[in-house]
Every structure is written in C-alpha cells, then in structure tokens.
Amino acid sequence: MDQWKIGEITLTWLDGGVTHMDGGAMFGVVPKPLWEKRYPVNDKNQIELRTEPILIKGLGGKNILIESGIGAGKLTDKQLRNYGVSEESLIHKSLEKEGLAPSDIDIVLMTHMHFDHACGLSKWQEDKLVPVFENAVIYTSEIEWAELKNPNVRSQNTYWRENWEPIAHQVKTFEEEIVPIEGIKMIHTGGHSDGHSIIELNVGSEKIYHLGDIMPTHAHHNPLWVLAYDDYPMTSIFAKQKWIKPDTWYFFYHDCIYRAVKWDKDGNILERVPRSPKM
Template sequence: MDQWKKGKLTFTWLNGGVTHMDGGAMFGVVPKPLWSKKYAVNELNQIELRTEPILIQGLGKNILIDAGIGFGKLTDKQKRNYGVNEESSILSSLEECHLTPADIDLVLMTHLHFDHASGLTAKKQDTFVSVFENATIYVSEVEWKEMQHPNIRSKNTYWEENWQPIAHQVTTFQEKISPLEGITMIHTGGHSDGHCIIEIEEAGEKLYHLGDIMPTHAHKNPLWVLAYDDYPMTSIAAKEQWIKPHTWYVFYHDSVYRAVKWDEDYQIIDHVRRTRNVT
C-alpha cells in the first residue's frame, strides 16, 4: 500500500480493486492521439483505473473516501465488460494498518456508482450486510435519492445490494457539509447529478479530491470530460472552479499518481507516485 504524510494527516490507499475502461469513453470527444499521450492504453483500447479507497488518519477519526468495487459481487460478464482482473482486498489492507472495518468512523462517498460503492456491502450467506458497520456514511441527498430510484440509464450502476444494507448509516446533505473539522464535502453534480468533491484543510493549506470530475491527472483540462458524465457541461464548470495551480489533488482512480500539484501552466511541479501493488 502507498502512504503519504501531509502535516498531521496520513493518507493510505487501500486495495479496492481495479477496472479497465474504454479509453474513448473515459475521455469523451477528445481524439485518441491526444489523450493517449497523457495516459497509457492497452491493445483493447482500455485504460487502467484503480478503485482504491483513501484512508485518512490524523483528525481523531478513521475516515474513508469511497469504498472500492467489493469482492464476489461481479458476474463473469461484468468482470469482462469492466476489465476487472483484481477485486477488493480491503480487509487485508486494513489489517496492515492495524485496523478492522469496524474501526472506520466515517465514509465519505463522492457518488454511488458501482465502482465506488460496491465495497460498502458484502455477501453473507444469502443476504448482503454492511462492511463498515460502525461508520456514518455521508453522501449528497440528490445522489442518495437517485441510488434508491435510478432511471433507465443509471440503474446499470446503482444497485440495491449496495444501498439497502447501509441505509440506516447514511447521512445526507444538500450543498455542503463538514463531517469533521477540516473536511468539507461539496455538491458539484456533473459526473452524476449528486456527485460531490472533498476539500481537506491542513495547516492552512487546502487539498482536494475531485472524485470523477477529475478521475486521473490526465483529466485536468476542463474540456476533457467523460462520456459517462450525465451532465458534462456541469463537470466542465466544476473543473474550471476547482482545479487550481499550486494545490494538491489526490486520486482514487489514477494508475500513475496518488497526488499531484501543478503550476500556473499546469505542469506537474510535485507528485506522489503510485507504486505497483503485488497481487
């Protein structure tokens, strides 16, 4: 696992699995000769997207950003379609941190698509149960409502087994909420109607996790939005507002970097590189 210490905070990326998604879909209308210079692509035109929850410690609570793709939930067909060759091993990752799932206090969900929310629950005999049984799970009100009542498009990614077992743990918000001093969740929309970002303040400096409006470092251009985005113009506006120079950004999906900082010309001036997991 990779760890990064920033002031009194420790960020640890847990092994939540991996997907390989179509590069064209991940970069929308951007031509492949452009985006393929920024992010590696395989012979199937897929790009590697980690699904690795971020454990934050140092504020008196064990905080998790998103939950991974889970284990044993995907059919063989889904694994092929989503390029999954590695599922979550959150339990062993937490053990390395001398923690159990019961020790997680807060789970901050940027949104509830299957590749972020499947790790919230696990199959136990003939039913599904909450993985982080003692945690308060924060998600925007808009996202939570759509999770429960998906439309013809979103029902493919909002699954009952990912929300029903944790409904009693969920706290929703509208525009913004601060679950803990120094951490703020802000509703942006864009990728999904209820998508939110996370602002972290440490020693007077602000760090950001922009969820899937900037899933990788290669998506920093405001116009490079996903074909998966429900409201791409909203994503563009959010990126213009929240992507700033000389500011740290941490990633859930990026296969190259854990965190990046750019200058005024958006050249990388500092970074935390991802190391290969041994599986």
C-alpha cells in the same frame, strides 16, 4: 500500500480492486492521439483505473475512508469481464496492515454511488448482504442518494439496489455542503452525476482536494476533458474551472500512475506523489 503524509494527516491507499474501462468513454470527445500521450492504454483500448479507497488518519482521532472500492464477490462473471476487473477488493487485509478492521472505520465519504465506488460498502454473508463498515456513518449528497434509490433509464446501469439497501440505516445526506468532522468538507458539484460531490481537506493553512470523477486521473486536468459517462458534462466543465487551481494538491482514487499531483498556472506538473508498483 502507498502512504502520503502531509502535515498532520496521513493518507493510505487501500487495496480496493482494479478495473479497465474503455479509453474513448473515459475521455469523451477528446481524440485518442491526444489522450494516449498522457495515460496508458492497452490493445483493447482500455485504460487501467484503480478503485482504491483512501484511508485518512489524523483528523479528530477518527478513521475516515473516501470511497469503498469495487467490492468482492459482488459482480457476475459477465460484469467482471465487461468492466475489465482484474482484481477485487482486499480491504480487510489492507486495514489489518494498519492495525484496523472494517468495524473500526468511523466515517465513509462517498463522492457518488456508481458501482465502481459503492460495491465495497456491502458484502455477502451467507445468503444475505450486510454492511462492510458496520459502525461507520456514510455521507453522500441528498441528490445522489435519491437517484440511487430511484434510478432513471440511464443511471439504473450503475445504481444498484445491492449497494444501498444493506447500508441505508448508516447514511447521512446533505444538500450543498457538510463538515462531517473539523478539517474535512464535502461539497456538492453535480456533473459526473447529478449528486456528485468533491472533498476538501484542511492541512494547516493549505487545502487539498479529491475531485472524485470530475477529475478521475491526472490526465483529466484539462477542464474540457470530461467523460462520456458524465450525465451533465457542461456542469463537470464548470466545476473543474472553479475547483482546479494552481499550486494546489489533488489526490486520486482511480489514477494508475500518481496518488497526488500539483500543477502550476500553465498546467505543468509541479510536484507529484507516484503510485508504487504493486509487488
């Protein structure tokens, strides 16, 4: 597991699984000869997308998790194949290495509730789905929660009943923004989904960001490089123009190369935290 200590905060990436999604869909209208220079692609035109929740320690004595991973035993064989899942979640083993159990997680911050972020919130216990993080408060935007429960003809492919019914009693929603605990803020942006949110961490005098799936990897830094999966691509573009700033740290859930990156005003990488090769 990779860890990054910045100020008094420690971020630890947990083993939440791995997917491989179509590169064309992940880069939308951007021609492949451009994006493949920035992010590796396999012979099936798939790019590797980690689904690794970020454990945050050092804020108010709480154990905070961003996203929940792909889960384990939640997908059919067909889904595993179609989504290129090569590894499922081993969250409990990752937490054990930190001296924790899933029941020790106090807060889970969900940028949105698409299956590759939310499947890890519940698990099968015999023939019943139950919460994984049984003592946590789970935060997501009010818009996201409403659509998750009543998806439309497009979003029903990613908003699944199995991912919200078992944890409904744990969920706390918000409209524009919320501060679950001092030092961390969730801000509704829309874009990737109508209810999508980003996360801002205060580290001393510095702010660092997790932009969720409006910038799922470092290769999506260009505001115009948005996903074909985005429900509202122009909203994503506007949000990226607003929130991507020079000399500022951004950290990732999906990136297979970097854990965090800082760019200069011209879009050149100033500093980076690489992902360690899995042993």
